[in-house]
Amino acid sequence: MNRCVVLLSGGIDSATTLATAHKEGFELYALTIDYRQRHRLEIECAKAIAQKYAVKKHLILSVDMRGIGGSALTSTDIDVPKDTIPIPLGAPHPIPVTYVPARNTIFLSLALSWAEALEADTIFMGANVVDYSGYPDCRPEFIHAFEDMANLATKVSVEGRLRFKIRTPLIFMTKVDIIRKGLSLGLDYSMTWSCYDPTPEGKPCLRCDSCAIREKGLKEASGLGL
């Protein structure tokens, strides 16, 4: 049975990615990063999802990115934007302040380290370029460059024992198609978390971009449209 490491945040995309890897028959190792994000509630969702898919191991790694800052998600000095006007697909798309500097590079590096220790040749990540983001570290050219680098960085690749593959099965999908795919795999999206800026009571704010995209996707997938 092939082993893989799946980056699991607890959101829609990573949960769907885990369900995809499960469907393909991989032995699953789920990796969740506690980077002191505002929305650490997602980690509880990641735990429940990992349990549902009977992962072989769920590793929660702490990296205190508040010391680095530079993002609304890790710094209390920068507010999470609310009620933003959606930018049409294809239009110029400034990178939002919710971008966390080099976050996916860090996450993939940690996944690579664990994959090497486990001798797992595949890393799954729910990166997506279509509905949302503009995040540079979700683009296929970044993923390819990371994969090339990974195969020069590691003992097992240099010794010729493994060649790492970074798989992003959702990268070109719209949010509604991601949700439809997950539903077809039996995923229960009420187990996932999306909000970037939960209320003090631990509820979704329903006004950040991530909430807006979630709601739109779930409505469209259920046939309700907007």
Place this chain on the structure above:
Amino acid sequence: MNRCVVLLSGGIDSATTLATAHKEGFELYALTIDYRQRHRLEIECAKAIAQKYAVKKHLILSVDMRGIGGSALTSTDIDVPKDTIPIPLGAPHPIPVTYVPARNTIFLSLALSWAEALEADTIFMGANVVDYSGYPDCRPEFIHAFEDMANLATKVSVEGRLRFKIRTPLIFMTKVDIIRKGLSLGLDYSMTWSCYDPTPEGKPCLRCDSCAIREKGLKEASGLGL
């Protein structure tokens, strides 16, 4: 004044790299990673060295790599080799068990994140391929691949505001030449730490590879040879 992030472990190579960046007139941001290494004593040395060079900020970031394992430096199940016979330069060199899976990829990723938040375009690292290692993530081809990836991964590079450079000024130097360079820059190597496996009393073991290479380098640099 140009800003840079310097990865500072507290060992000979990273201290010399910091001294080099200081000599070049950079505004210095030192980054030390507490990855639960056996030799966390090096962090105390890093603090003293950072203070000596009056760095603008010294950030110590925790990443618990014991959860990942796969190395003698992060797992108590794997012993640090002692009294190994040195392999001549150019001879086949198996990668030692002190290799930590993807460690330098993780360290550079964290440095990249901080560099982006600081808008610092240069990252210094004391990677070296000559005296020792065989570590895949110290080789120039890895460093180049990381640099290419970094410039696809980040907001500031995609927006064209910065192009990141990963500088490894010691990469082709022997340990004795590194030490001579540091001495010429006024570095006091008694402030540095090398041992991978300190005694319970906090002294160097004097038997691991890192101790052996340190002693050989310091003796040669002082004209005592071996």
